[in-house]
Amino acid sequence: MSTQHTYRVIVRGTFEGLSEEGRARLLAEVDEHGMSAMRFTAEGSLAYDRTLKHFSYRLIVVSDAADGEEMAAAIAEDRVETALKELGHGHGELRASVTDMDTMKINYKR
Secondary structure, X not given: OOOEEEEXXXXXXXXXXXXXXXXXXXXXXXXXXXXXXXXXXXXXXXEEOOOOOEEEEXXXXXXXXXXXXXXXXXXXXXXXXXXXXXXXXXXXXXXEEEEXXXXXXXXXXX
C-alpha cells in the first residue's frame, strides 16, 4: 500500500459560453462566492466576481504520494470540469497550482 498525501489545489479558469440563465444564476449567487467564502474542501469552493470572466476553485485532493503533484492537479481539474458541467457553465483552459501539505515546511517563530 502506498502513502497517501493531502494536496491543496487551486484551479483557475475563465467562463466561456455562459447562457443567459447561467449568467443570471451566477450573478444571483455572487455574494456567496467571493473571497471571504473560499475554502479548501474535497467538493471544491468556487470563487468569482460580478464580471463573470475569471473563476477559481479551491480543492483538497488525497492521492498516492508516488503519483505526485501532477496527478493531484489532474484529479482537481477533472472535479472542476465535472462540477461546472453539472452547473451548466462553460469554461476555457484550466490551470492548476498544487501544494503538497505533507511535505510543506513550516517555519515556527521562536
